[in-house]
Amino acid sequence: MNELDGKLDPKGIALRREVLGDTYVDNSLDGSDEFSWPLQELVTSHCWSDLWARPGLPIATRSLVVVAMLTALNRPHELRTHLRGALNNGCSAEEIREVLLQSAGYCGFPAALDGFRVAREVFAEEGIEFPKV
Known part of the structure; x- marks a missing residue:
């Protein structure tokens, strides 16, 4: 404190x-x-x-909403912070991926690509790995 x-x-x-x-x-x-x-x-x-x-939304849902909004606004610094927050709140990497995919349709592919880029960096720092395809 x-x-x-x-x-x-x-x-x-x-x-x-x-x-x-x-x-x-x-x-x-x-x-x-x-x-x-x-x-x-x-x-x-x-x-x-x-x-x-x-009280209207669970905290994990709020985190996912914030991830979507920061992706739409192209705010990578705050997105990085709130991706960690979403993980702290119990959101899975898969849920975050779905939010970023959804953002492609509503925010545009450049915003989603940047969101994925930041998320992959945060996931790597947090030890979250996905197998290569």
Whole structure:
């Protein structure tokens, strides 16, 4: 736990840590300064406490939705983070693959290709392997 946690919404920071992991969250908080700190507060309270903690969807489903949206928006840095979050939330590599395949039809093949590229890098880092075809 980071000493800055006490300055953030408690429900939001706990869920943020659960999904993204302590190392990622600590790095985000430690890398903040007076200029960027207000964004940490907004992300933690509005995104994590107000949205991620809502009861309407299971957390794994939320992760898959976020993977799809980040693929559509072509945000590889955040996609990498949320692919790890999806794995932390119990999503399988196969489920993630299906979301990325679905994105090809709705976001375009370049977005899906980039999504697959980032996912393969994350899977390799996490020790998830697929046999060669």
